[in-house]
Amino acid sequence: MDDDPDRFTPADDGLHTASEDYYETETFWFSFFVPDRALGAWLYASVKHNAGGTAGGCWIWDATGSAPWDIPFYEQFAHLKAPSQPSPGRLTFPTGMTVQVREPATSYRLGYDDRRRCRVDLRFDALEPPVPLRRGAPPYPKASHYDQTGHVTGHLLLDGERVEIDCHAMRDRSWGPRAERGYRRVGYTWAASPGLSLLTYTSPQAHQGGTVPERVHSGYVRRDGTLARIVEGRRAVHRDPAHGWITGVDLEVVDEHGRATVGRAEGTSRMILPGGTSVCINTALRWTVDGRTLHGEDQDVWPIDEWRLHRRGSVAWAA
Numbered sequence: 001m002d003d004d005p006d007r008f009t010p011a012d013d014g015l016h017t018a019s020e021d022y023y024e025t026e027t028f029w030f031s032f033f034v035p036d037r038a039l040g041a042w043l044y045a046s047v048k049h050n051a052g053g054t055a056g057g058c059w060i061w062d063a064t065g066s067a068p069w070d071i072p073f074y075e076q077f078a079h080l081k082a083p084s085q086p087s088p089g090r091l092t093f094p095t096g097m098t099v100q101v102r103e104p105a106t107s108y109r110l111g112y113d114d115r116r117r118c119r120v121d122l123r124f125d126a127l128e129p130p131v132p133l134r135r136g137a138p139p140y141p142k143a144s145h146y147d148q149t150g151h152v153t154g155h156l157l158l159d160g161e162r163v164e165i166d167c168h169a170m171r172d173r174s175w176g177p178r179a180e181r182g183y184r185r186v187g188y189t190w191a192a193s194p195g196l197s198l199l200t201y202t203s204p205q206a207h208q209g210g211t212v213p214e215r216v217h218s219g220y221v222r223r224d225g226t227l228a229r230i231v232e233g234r235r236a237v238h239r240d241p242a243h244g245w246i247t248g249v250d251l252e253v254v255d256e257h258g259r260a261t262v263g264r265a266e267g268t269s270r271m272i273l274p275g276g277t278s279v280c281i282n283t284a285l286r287w288t289v290d291g292r293t294l295h296g297e298d299q300d301v302w303p304i305d306e307w308r309l310h311r312r313g314s315v316a317w318a319a
Contacts, residue, residue: 008105012130015083015085015091021050022051024049024176025046025174025176027044027047027173027174028045028173029173030043030122030124031043032122032167035284038269039061040297041073045093045095054094055077055079058096059271060073060118068271068274073118075118108171110123118156121155122153124150125150127194127197130148131199131227132144133146134218138184147220149171149190149222151167151168153166168193168197170190185204185306186301187237187299187300188298189235189285191289191295193292196224196294197221198253200235202214214234216232216234221255223259229255229256231256234251235250237298244311244313245270246267247267247283249264249265261290262289263290265286265288266285267285267298270283278302279307280300284297
């Protein structure tokens with residue numbers, strides 16, 4: 001409905017007018033994959049309207065490594081100039097990322113150019129409208145946040161190799177205050193395909209060892225053309241005993257139409273993405289959901305000090 005305050009509008013594809021909050025932040029994130037190569041990638045930009053500047057970059061990983069210095073491509077900027085809008089519907093970020101709106105809230109042309117090793121030329125076509133995270137729900141209770149899966153096509157040029165891209169992946173958009181302190185654990189798990197998309201948010205509690213079910217507090221399912229919010233669900237993760245990161249996910253959710261969706265995923269590759277006070281261990285997943293094979297990710301976000309203690313416990317279990 002046009003009067004829905006949570007509806008994503010064409011104006012939301014562009015930069016927003018900032019509040020007076022010093023930590024006002026606007027983000028643009030697009031993911032893409034080559035499942036046969038266990039290759040995953042992100043394009044990301046974070047704009048600090050009041051503090052000034054742009055952060056973000058491009059990350060490409062596969063099964064050959066997980067740390068920033070071991071993955072095929074890692075470029076993360078902390079404080080570049082503000083983005084520009086050279087033409088209507090086109091944003092150019094100083095990181096090398098570009099976003100061109102082809103159809104508002106639905107279709108985008110994406111680019112990235114590091115001027116040396118990496119060039120990206122992609123098209124994102126949505127599978128559903130942008131879905132808002134309910135106001136007050138973690139991890140961004142004071143910010144507007146939208147998630148959307150789509151069909152991503154195009155190519156990647158990395159170190160002279162051309163890699164064709166044809167996958168179903170997730171993007172998100174957010175704007176509002178976001179501080180660097182006070183991060184809590186977050187489980188952000190998703191899967192995408194033409195006939196089915198799902199997204200779950202959990203707030204894992206501190207524990208070490210075992211497979212402890214977590215309550216799904218937010219998210220949605222799109223099945224056979226119908227999109228519905230999740231009203232209840234459980235997620236259980238399996239972790240590597242030596243490294244502590246996620247190797248598999250078991251998921252059961254029920255949506256507002258009473259439909260149950262059950263899935264199991266195995267990790268195929270991952271990257272470790274550090275922040276100022278937090279770390280995201282992002283794992284590419286191969287899903288089986290109701291007999292269908294899908295691909296997606298799990299973003300396992302920790303305060304760095306909690307991740308350190310968790311890792312120490314993992315090493316102790318492995319020993």
